[in-house]
């Protein structure tokens with residue numbers, strides 16, 4: 001059957017994102033822009049899935065023969081126990097952001113770490129020697145493992161110190177030759193760690209929503225030699241990024257990571273590398 005551009009046929013591949021809440025997700029806009037640009041017979045839709053109903057939602061995905069699913073807050077960790085097989089990456093960070101069919105097996109993978117790395121390499125043409133990672137939640141785990149894998153020396157600063165220490169211990173055990181450390185978020189500890197870092201990555205939610213007026217760092221410790229990467233993309237310029245830019249640092253928000261992690265998922269589902277510029281323009285058009 002001939003299809004006109006953008007038309008969905010009876011054979012269309014259905015892709016989706018599950019999350020709760022889901023209404024602020026940029027993934028549908030981003031993936032549907034790529035689908036349109038490539039002329040694929042596919043559609044990407046958002047579903048609000050309550051955490052307690054994730055097993056039913058994944059059973060539904062299987063029953064409906066959906067082509068692939070992204071998972072977002074707060075479902076990424078829960079999904080680990082609900083797939084047929086886990087990629088080594090998903091296993092070690094304990095989170096799944098992509099469900100895809102590996103032959104007949106429902107596989108769980110995380111593209112967050114690789115998406116982060118690609119965006120950073122694209123931005124600065126290489127990787128730093130030392131990084132300070134702020135936060136110890138799901139995204140921090142992905143970022144820390146990705147950096148440690150590539151020989152970057154990392155320090156993790158988290159409000160709940162034990163969570164940062166736990167990641168540092170796991171990385172030291174799994175990534176040979178890495179010597180990660182964990183510190184508190186006391187201003188003096190942060191200042192000292194910033195002084196010894198080339199890259200600072202904010203993996204906390206400080207800077208968005210009700211915390212939009214806050215920064216996770218004292219403003220006086222950043223200088224012109226730093227690259228400051230905030231995973232938050234809405235607002236596109238967090239207080240951290242505004243203050244860092246005023247100090248002469250090079251700054252990057254979370255849009256590029258969103259695009260790269262999405263592109264990696266898209267490629268798993270379709271076997272096609274999607275157009276990154278189309279995806280990025282689609283996201284930026286919503287911000």
Ligand code: NAP
Nearest residue numbers: 135136137138139140159160203204205231232254257258
């Ligand atoms: P998460 O697992 O909930 O972790 C949140 C982190 O923020 C924890 O380390 C938490 O510290 C810290 N935190 C929260 N409120 C704080 C406060 N008032 N003061 C100090 N620390 C605070 O979240 P996540 O999934 O890692 O996501 C973190 C951020 O990254 C979010 O803004 C998310 O939108 C963004 N993100 C972006 C992308 C992208 O593609 N650009 C991908 C993933 C995530 P405690 O451990 O002490 O609670």
